[in-house]
Amino acid sequence: YRGLAATVDCNSRYVYLDPYEGANLTVAEAARNLSCVGAEPIAVTDNLNFGSPEKPIGYWQLAESCRGISDGCKALNTPVTGGNVSLYNETLDADGNPESIYPTPVVGMVGLIADLTKVCGQGWQSSGDLIYLLGDDKTLPTLGASEYLAVLHGTIAGKPPRVDFELEQKVQTACREGIRQGWIKSAHDCAEGGLAVALAESCISGKKGAKVKLGLSSTAAVRWDNILFGEGGGRILVSVHPEYQLVWEGFLQQQLGEESDIWQNLGFVGSGSEPLRILADDQGLIEVDLGEMGDRYFNAIERRLNGQA
Incomplete structure (x- = not known):
C-alpha cells in the first residue's frame, strides 16, 4: 500500500535574521523531515505570517522570504500548490509602539510513501x-x-x-x-x-x-x-x-x-x-x-x- 506523509515547518528566528536563507532552510527542513520517514517530497503549500508590508523592513522580509521559498522549491522540485497570507500581525511593545511578529513563512509539505511497510x-x-x-x-x-x-x-x-x-x-x-x-x-x-x-x-x-x-x-x-x-x-x-x-x-x-x-x-x-x-x-x-x-x-x-x- 502507498501512503502520504505531511509535515509543517518554520524557524522564525532564522527568517528574522535572514529572510532569504531562513525561508530556504524552511523548505529544506520540511523535505528532510519527510525523507526521514521514507517519503519522497512532492508538493508544498505555504502560510505566510508577517507584520506590515507598508513598512520597509516588513516589505523586505516578505519579499525575501517569498524568494527563498521559491528558490528552495525549485531546487527540490516541490511546486507550491497553494497557500494563504496573513499580514499586519503586530502587537504593542512596553512603550506602546507597534511591534511586528517574527516573520513566519510556514511551509506545509507532503511526500509520497511507496510502501507503507517501509517507514521509519x-x-x-x-x-x-x-x-x-x-x-x-x-x-x-x-x-x-x-x-x-x-x-x-x-x-x-x-x-x-x-x-x-x-x-x-x-x-x-x-x-x-x-x-x-x-x-x-x-x-x-x-x-x-x-x-x-x-x-x-x-x-x-x-x-x-x-x-x-x-x-x-x-x-x-x-x-x-x-x-x-x-x-x-x-x-x-x-x-x-x-x-x-x-x-x-x-x-x-x-x-x-x-x-x-x-x-x-x-x-x-x-x-x-x-x-x-x-x-x-x-x-x-x-x-x-x-x-x-x-x-x-x-x-x-x-x-x-x-x-x-
Whole structure:
C-alpha cells in the first residue's frame, strides 16, 4: 500500500535574521523531515505570517522570504500548490509602539510513501544498532541564530545556516533508499539544538541510550559548543542493524563518498538502562541518563509556565 506523509515547518528566528536563507532552510527542513520517514517530497503549500508590508523592513522580509521559498522549491522540485497570507500581525511593545511578529513563512509539505511497510521513526529500535551521521559537512553547522544561543545565552543574533541543496538532495536520497531497502531502522534530522539534541531525542523516543564518538581529539582546537549544538548542514542521524553494515557502508561510499567526507559511523545504540554518552577520543563530553532527558523533554512546558528553568 502507498501512503502520504505531511509535515509543517518554520524557524522564525532564522527568517528574522535572514529572510532569504531562513525561508530556504524552511523548505529544506520540511523535505528532510519527510525523507526521514521514507517519503519522497512532492508538493508544498505555504502560510505566510508577517507584520506590515507598508513598512520597509516588513516589505523586505516578505519579499525575501517569498524568494527563498521559491528558490528552495525549485531546487527540490516541490511546486507550491497553494497557500494563504496573513499580514499586519503586530502587537504593542512596553512603550506602546507597534511591534511586528517574527516573520513566519510556514511551509506545509507532503511526500509520497511507496510502501507503507517501509517507514521509519526517530527513536532507536534495538540495542547494538550502529549510529551514522549523514551530511556531515563540517563547514556548514553554525551557532548563528541557534537554539543554543537563544536558550543558554538569551541572544538572538548571527547568520543562520546556509543551505547546500546539492548536499541535501544526496543525503535525503540516500536516507530514503536506506529506508526502502530495510537497512535503516530509525532516522532523525539534526535541526534545532544540533547533533547533541538530535541524539537525545532519538534516545528519548526509543527509550534507549547510546555511545557516540565524534572522531575528534579531545585536545583539538575546536569550539565544542559548535560541534555539539551547531545547526545546519542538512544532517540526518540514522541507525542500522549490524548485519547490514557492509552493504550500507558500500552504498554510502557510492552515493556520498568515503567515510569522514560527509558521513561517519558515530557509535551504537545502548540498552534502556544506559545513558547517552558523547565522547571525543575516550574523554567524555556529555553523559546524561534517560530519566533526566525525559524529564527535561516532557515537563519543559510545565516548568516554563511555573517560572522554572
